[in-house]
Every structure is written in C-alpha cells, then in structure tokens.
Amino acid sequence: MDREEYVEAVLVAVESIPAGSVATYGDIAAFVGQGGPRQVGAIMREYGGGVPWWRVIRASGIPADEVVDQQLQLLRGDGVRVTNGKINLRQVRWDPEEES
Known part of the structure; x- marks a missing residue:
C-alpha cells in the first residue's frame, strides 16, 4: 500500500467509528x-480535519494535550462519558467486527 x-485507508477507518465509540x-x-x-497520529494531524478525528484517542484514554478541551x-456531544478527563476504553472502544 503506498502512502x-x-x-485514505486511515481516514475511511476513522469515518467508520460510530458516534458514542472511540478507537485508539x-x-x-x-x-x-x-x-x-x-x-496514524501523523496522518490524523495532517489530513484528519474532515473526519471525526475526536473519536481517535491515545491508548491511555487521555486526549492529546493540544486538543484536550475540544x-x-x-x-x-457524541454521548461518550468522560470521567476526570479520561475515556473508559472498555466501555466505548469501537469493535469493527460488530459493525457487520
């Protein structure tokens, strides 16, 4: 796969994450x-503005410092519960296998 x-594959994957779910x-x-x-982070920084970028999060469940508030x-707004600035991945992690 070329760059x-x-x-394109990364952006399509991010677009597939439904509201209320997140992926790392x-x-x-x-x-x-x-x-x-x-x-993936580099692609999201450069090209991710047109997809629901906020649904992609660090494996720690804590957003990146530069975009944390937004x-x-x-x-x-998507209905994801945030506790002390952290997302519980066990509760809202996207499982693409459930989509089919």
Missing part, C-alpha cells in the same frame, strides 16, 4: 493492517 492509499491510534493501524500509532467536548 496515498494508506492515508493503534486500533486504527491494526484495522488498516499497516503502520502503527505514530503513523476533543472532550466533541466526545461528550
């Missing part, structure tokens, strides 16, 4: 089948 295809950067990389969390507000 353009990889970028590593989840997206695993779903796409290439790269890792850092590569991300938490958007997640709350």
Whole structure:
C-alpha cells in the first residue's frame, strides 16, 4: 500500500467509528493492517480535519494535550462519558467486527 492509499485507508477507518465509540491510534493501524500509532497520529494531524478525528484517542484514554478541551467536548456531544478527563476504553472502544 503506498502512502496515498494508506492515508485514505486511515481516514475511511476513522469515518467508520460510530458516534458514542472511540478507537485508539493503534486500533486504527491494526484495522488498516499497516503502520502503527505514530503513523496514524501523523496522518490524523495532517489530513484528519474532515473526519471525526475526536473519536481517535491515545491508548491511555487521555486526549492529546493540544486538543484536550475540544476533543472532550466533541466526545461528550457524541454521548461518550468522560470521567476526570479520561475515556473508559472498555466501555466505548469501537469493535469493527460488530459493525457487520
């Protein structure tokens, strides 16, 4: 898969996350089948403005410092429960297998 295809695959995966769910950067990389969390993060920073970027979160459940307030507000708007600035991934983690 070349870079353009990889970028497209990552963005399509992020668009697939339903409201009320989140995925980690590593989840997206695993779903796409290439790269890792850092590569997905780089793509999201560069190209993610047109997809629901706020549904992709660190594996710790804590948003990135530079977007924390906006991300938490958007997640709350999606119906995701936020406790002490953290998302409980066990409760809201996206499972693409459940989509089919």
